[in-house]
Amino acid sequence: MEAGPKLDPDREQAILGATLELLAEGGYDALRLDAVATRAKASKATLYRHWPGKADLVVAAIKCFEQADLSRNTDTGSLRGDLIATLRGVRELMTGPTGQIMSGLLVAVQKDAELAEAVRTSMLEDKEQVTQRMLDRAVARGELPADTDPTIFPEIAPALLFMRIFVYGSAVDDGYLDHLTDDILIPLMARRFGD
Known part of the structure; x- marks a missing residue:
């Protein structure tokens, strides 16, 4: 998505960090690229050269600073x-500073x-x-059938964690992750289509 020569990593971190700080302070609607540029001590032109718009910059910032690197290959x-390892990563993400920002982005x-x-096509x-x-x-x-529905985990797990953390304000301890895995996710994933 970046359109120009690669940014110096320190400069990129400064810009993405400033973006997250401003998101945390005022939310997405109030975020202005000139404010990001000022805080990061960068030019507005630099931002536009590397991120075509505000949405692209925000997505890049969230992806860069996720506390749990969910894109790594957890085998x-x-x-x-x-499942447990991935759920722990999602829990860390949702309960950390980035989680608060992401909950605001839902609105x-x-x-x-x-x-x-930008969120759909990237994150x-x-x-x-x-x-x-x-x-x-x-x-x-041989743990799952070949026709396992690939939408079960990404639709159910984050939704349940989101409700528990942000709506009910309940703890998400390892016992809850065990319950989510053993009693909900694995049984649903192990079902064959049409059962």
Whole structure:
């Protein structure tokens, strides 16, 4: 998505860090590229050269500073282990500073088509690839049927964690992650289409 020569890593970190700081302070609607440029001690032209718009910059900032690198290949040797490891990463993300920003972005996504498109085509595609790799490994090990619905994990797990953390204000301890994995996710994923 970057359109110009590669930015110096320190300069990029300054810009993306300033973006997150301003998001945390005022939310997506109030975020202005000139304010990001001022805080990062960069020119507005530099921002536009590397990120075509505000939505692209915000997505890049969130992806860069996610506390849990959910795009890494977490292969624990079992489906259950992979699910627990991934859920722990999602928990860390949602309960950290980036989680607060992302919860605020949910409102903005409903009102801003450009942001919604950037989130769908960038951040969600990354998560779908992680899920598909996890499913492919489980199918190869014989833990899941080949026709396992690939939408179960990305639709159910984040939704339940989001509700528990942001709506109910309840803790998401390892016991809850075990319950989510053993009693909900694995049984649903192990079902064959049409059962």
